[in-house]
Amino acid sequence: MIATKIGKKSGVPDNYTRLGEYIAAAEEKGEKLHQFWIRNCDAGTNIEDLDLALLEIEAVRRQKPDIADKTYHLVVSFRSGEQNKLTKDDLMAIEAEYAKALGYSDHQRVAGTHINTDNFHMHIAFNKVHPKTLKVITPYRDFKVLAKVSREMEKKYRLTIDPGITDGKGRDPNKLSPAARDYEAHTWQESFQRHVLKHREEILKGLSKAKNWQEAHQVLGGYDISLKLRGNGMVLMSSDGQAMKASQLDRSFSKNRLEERFGVFEGQQVKQRSKGKHLARTKRRYKPRPLVLHRNTPALWRRYLDKRKILPRQPSLTARALRNWKMFLLMEAVHDPLAMVLILIHRETLKSLIGSLHKPPKTVARNRNFS
Template sequence: MIATKIGKKSGVPDNYTRLGEYIAAAEEKGEKLHQFWIRNCDAGTNIEDLDLALLEIEAVRRQKPDIADKTYHLVVSFRPGDQDKLTTDDLMAIEAEYAKALGYGDHQRVAGTHINTDNFHMHIAFNKVHPETLKVVTPHRDFKILAKVSREMEKKFGLAIDPGMTDGKERASNKLSPTARNYEAHTWQESFQRHVLKHRNEILEGLRKAKTWQETHEVLARYDISLKLRGNGMILMSSDGQAMKASQLDRSCSKKMLEERFGVFTARREKTQCKSKRCYKSRPLMRHRNTPALWRRYLSTRKIIHRQPSLKVRALRNWKMFLLMEAYQDPLAMVLINAHRELLSLSKSGTYRDLPFRHKTAPRISTKL
């Protein structure tokens, strides 16, 4: 289960009635309503009572005219196969647990489950204004609350375990895509995907707070990341052209999930050079005490001969080739060659997964290339 708060779009009025009707109608193409219920409204609990319930909810909300955002819209996505494990009572119990944990147990709300092929999900629209006290409740650090409830419900109902954005944890962060692994194996330099995953938690924290496409672009730009459309999905791209699927960062970063939050994709208005310390740049995959001096020599050599279309220039296109060329005249280069080979061997076997790492001792110097 992945529980995601759908934030209010900037410049769009808070329209609870429209959201309630959307949940009841399941308006998306290919989608249909599965179950529907209403909580804490005198009007009733069924879909036939929706019109009166919405009037009742709006009457409460009108008593807080100075509050612009009075709706908490939650979407709970289930894994394929989970639908068959859950009865209507189970779904209502899951919804009640989220409400209780968020502080909305006594609040008015409309909830419904939608089916779209294998995409089984639940919408819950909470009225943030308490019907009696009129206190407006806004949960603090709700992503942790949602994660906790999700894990509890998965365990209680025997559902697929699906840690994601709400956990604040990395999802298989040590598992790079084949493209990223090939890049690191051929260059011995840190891939763009590793850079993104290294900053994953703070990126997701920033994306949680974003309310528009432009705010999303600004968050990503701090890490030298551009968000672009490709095919039917979205990709994250570095300034040097490396790319990864946006969903590899987190399922909540898929095109579908982001467009549910912000509407149809809009590109970044302005493109500026990233100057933050968190920007992606070429760096050795492995940190060793001998690395800095050789890395400076590598960058200096590339800069000097950059305009010479020679074999040597082509050979110096990456860090790995530089070390191989230097190995015959510099023992330190051979030390780093062996260190990188050890690193990649351990990574491939799964013995050492926290890459890149720092060697504490120099590996054995081999004379074989």
């Protein structure tokens, strides 16, 4: 089972009543309502009480007019056939566990399960405003909370284990692949995979909110990452052609898992820039950066970048060397003692650096020092 928060769309008003009616009606094509219940409303607990319950919930929400987002919409997706394993009491107990973990045990909510062919899922619409204290609760790091509850419920009810975006199944999610380690050993520059894994947690948090392929592409684009099909799987690619398996970001990011979630793969749709409008900027752009930092490294790095700008078109030995920070330092060491110092520092540091992101040495380059 996979629990996903459906975030509020920018520019779209928060309409709890409409969401509650959607859950009760199961409006999607081919979909039908399976079970339905209401929590913490004096109006009642059943579908026939929905109209009064929604009025009651809206009365609470109106007391916080300055809050634009007062709804937490959670969707829990189950594997095919699991609706036959779970009674209504089981489903309500599962919903209650998510509510408890998120801090919404005493909050008003509408919940229901829908069946659409093999797609069995649960909608839960929490009112983020507490009915008595009027405190607005917004869970922190909720994607980890949701994954933890999902694993617990799978074990309790003997459901298929479906690792989510925070699960590693004993492997080190931050370990570089052999290809990435080779790249760093031969160039002494940060690999694309290190760039991706450095921002792994925030990338996965953004992807947990994506509802379709285009939204997933948009999240990845913010980190200068393209998602492409390759062979029978998918890869994450940098602008300079480096690639890593998508599943190296997380097990839930395999081709099969993503197509179960979003449908058949869709490539990114390129939007044209129009007058007065600007495309979203990349948050964390991938650029080649030195892995090791000495107090005088920035000066040499700027010299390296300046020389790269005037590379000759013909592939000479010098031109090839200038495409590689390591080779540049080796060439500079002939007449620049600082380059030799950096070579010695690199060789010692890279023994512990390559292959690990958990405890980077103090000399690891900080991105803000380079451009």
